[in-house]
Amino acid sequence: MQNYFVFDLNKCVGCEACVVACTLENGLQDPTPWRNIHTYNEAHLPGLPLFHFSLACNHCEQAPCMQNCPANAFSRDAASGAVIHHPEKCIGCKYCTWACPFDAPKYNSISGVVEKCTFCTHRVQENQKPSCAQLCPTGALDFSFADLTLDESEASSPVKVKVGSRIHTLALRNTKGPEQDLDLFLPHSLNKPNKKHFRKIKALHEWPLIVFTLLVTALVSIKTSFIQLPDAGNYYLFGFLLFAALMSTLHLGKKQRAWRALLNVKSSWLSREIAILAMFGLLMLIQLFVTTVPYWLFAFVGLLLLFSIDRLYDLATWQWPIKFHSAQTLWIGLSAIAMLNAWIYLFGLVALFRFILGFWHNYKLPENKNLFLFIGRLMLLTTVVGMFLRLPFFVLLIVFLAGEIMQRIGFYQALQVASPQNDLKIKGIHN
């Protein structure tokens, strides 16, 4: 890959001239600088180094933002290698801000779309370094017009994700911080690094997504189970679908461009999800107005839909050991189908599988333990027990639904995607 940033951790003093250089060069308005300084050990814990990472977009060869954008709002500038974001194509879904391990795309709540570093393509074209690299007063951030191999890129990547980032990092020499008189400070046992993770995704902000995914799961479960619905029921269910679709657009910065979400079926699970949802809706319409649709077709498309929803959150697997989570919509859907069909043993089996997943996550990633997930699982257990005790269906259904809502909220609360704010800290401690 031609053109890349060179960053020397030993030379950076965190002065933020690069941030100012970028802001002025690109005429940015408050509040979203495209470049940030990420500081490890800002609290100054003795015995740990404090260092800074200056990061904007690293114009990755396998750019996660571009791959995941449902609206094809990113393109690659062939001459410079830059990943360019086109605001006029952006729907403001923020999915790229989840996907990027460097936090390069910045959502601007005023414009309703994402914006990001352009590699100063206008300068690079004229053989000038990007403004940030040109103006770094200590020479810590530099730019090379040469070639960087994927191996070199991965060997020095500032984050764990391997995406072919155009940055070559020179490692820190002093990895312990200066020797100090430790008697002056709190004993080390009282003074542990704050392991509280920064969360890019906040469940409270993503409530439209929680509602959307639960509604769709419910819809698929009903259509995929053998319960008999009155004729009018299918009309209501279609209304249900429309409502869910409307919910999903609520979190978009540019709602009128929602249709663009279909444009990247080739590589974005978000586009695929929307496409399969549309297919499912089409089947419902055919059933309502044209002809009977076979049950297996609903089941197939429905489960595919749930599967596609879950794949959206594969981004999070950078933090999770496996791509399975107990509160994924597919498992919620299977539980619901088993319940609606009163298949007690299948229900118990699926629940058991989900409990195992839950335990495993708590064991592997204790920092992702979550109260909502815990309560939700407890309610699922109650439902299983209740089923075997033959408690009234209606009561069980209520407990089950409440439990699944809890689990889904917990799922978003525990959702962790790559961010330099977490990854740099981890790197700092282990190296």
Added chain:
Amino acid sequence: MIFFNTACPRNCYSTCSFKVGIEGGKVKLVEPQPLNRATPEGICLKGLSYVERANSKERILNPLIRKNGVFVPIDWEAALTLIADKLTSFKENYGSHSVLFYAASGTSGLLNDVNLNFWRMFGGTTRVYGNLCWPAGLEATHLTLGENKHNVAWDIENANLIVLWGKNPAETNIHQMIPIEKALAKGARMVVIDPRRTQSAEHADLLIQPKPGTDALLALAVAKLLIEKKQTDQAFIMNHVLGFDAFKQEVLQVNIVEAARVTGVPLNLIEKLAHLMGTIQPMTLVAGYGMQRFSNGGQTIRCLLALNIITGNIGKPGACWHYADLQGDVFSKLKEPESYFPDPKADEPFRRVIPTARLGETMLKLSNPEIKMAWVERGNPLAQNPDSLKIREAFRQLEFKVVVEQFMTDTALEADLILPAKNMFEQSDIISSYWNPYVQLKQKVVEPAGEVKPETEIYYLLAKKLAFAEDLIQQNIPEPDDASIEAWLEKELKPIEELSLDKLKKGPVLAPRMQEIAFSDYRFSTPSGKIELYSEQAKTRWNVSELPGYEAISENDKSNFPYQLMTPNTKNRIHSQFGNLQVIKVLDPFPYATISEIDARQKNIRPGNKIKVFNEVGSLELKAKIDASLRPGVVVIYNGYWHQEGACPNSLTKGQETDMGHGTAFHDTRVDFCLVSRK
């Protein structure tokens, strides 16, 4: 876009060369100027922000007069007439010393001298002596080495041991980090001595955190260990040093265990520091300005400098006492610190001087004549001088205050008449640095914005208005047009044949006859011609011991106010400049005080809580930042916050001079603090 060479005239070590891009008569772009070997990679974030500063909507662009408490525009003719009338009337009724002329370090340049020419023609004014920043250390160095100079900025690369004692270049002299990093990459060791764990300390092997104000004793303890272990440079001492034996006698009296207790530095770290200094050559000791802003500041610097002297670390590559390099100033007849001293031989116009360290209290006390009017330029004394609220009180009692300013600072807010000040791009001038050895031209690259007039033009018009004799005006003040300004600067350059405006326009020029390695000729312009560890002048001029020594700073109010207040500089401002710009505010949105984690726990204060910092002088409310590596017992508030932000630390500082050099002992201030609210 057209690019011009220029240089930054702020009161900052780096004094960067840079190129400025002009388009459509506006400052558009700032680019590095690699010709300056000290600042080759480019200017800092403040320098970059000139693009905003020069074009800021908040800039004052025309004269403003206070009417019923609000500022309204007034045209130049009326403003000048008003000033001329006031000056005439005060002079007639009370004498010219009823006018206070106050100028500080906001913009450097040779043309600044024109102001004194004007005021002399007027008949003189009351002026201030002393300085807020660095004179104690300058005088200490001057007494010891004869002059203030050091190896070229990039020579630190050659050091095998670097000691940053009270200096944090990563924030205040960012370009010094370039040669430091080169030395470290080659395997040099670095020690930082500072009560704070500064950004610079992150690059060091060892951080020693003494109690503020005890640095002299730490240095003496190290000196004793070096002498006892015979790790001194005997040949160097024999040939170049006066008073070593007396110093040795004194130093051997130091009780190391007691020194460890008083400085708060454990014995093993004192020994470690001595071991490094005794075994690694060459050493560059970089002394900052903060720790000489104590009432024992001058003596402290003499003690530190003694470590260079006894280990022979002077006059060789990589071996350097690095405090201030005034070799670039090839123009001044009287250099700092002596230019700060009240001149006993001053003639009538300028015989009356008052100390800048005690500005407010002295203004209030002055009589015969009382101060009636003040003229302030290039300074913001209502924020930057100690006990600034008392200065405000004194200002409010004046009948007429003129402030020449670019922005609505705390001082401008108190003015009766504000005159819009030029910025660095609107008039050519010549500057030098106290860190890098270049003479530089900052060129005029745009016409003054709005109705802005450079100070020289204001004085020119005012001189006409006051009907000074034409030939006197011609001699003393340049005419306003560009050609006359350039001719004036050429005249200043004339005595130095190596320099010319044409040459300076092409980029920075190394000061003629400067030494790359300071004192490499081992000639010292002290009375004895040697390095004076023992200095008669120290006694006669300042009434301190002839030998470097440690005196505890005043501790009598320790019981009421147990915490030491430090007011260092931040990377985000030069004193009170730049903090008002948007690009800076985004990075540094609110004022805060930094306290240690242990102190915070004791007072149940959590990060981001609002706290009150107070003492007998005043109080401040601001957010708390908690630092796990700050020495307990210390409160840090960056200097340069404005009263308008509610956070000017000089609400707390006392007006007090340093032991020598007429500096300002800001850091003697003790405070207490408490929780105000959680948010």
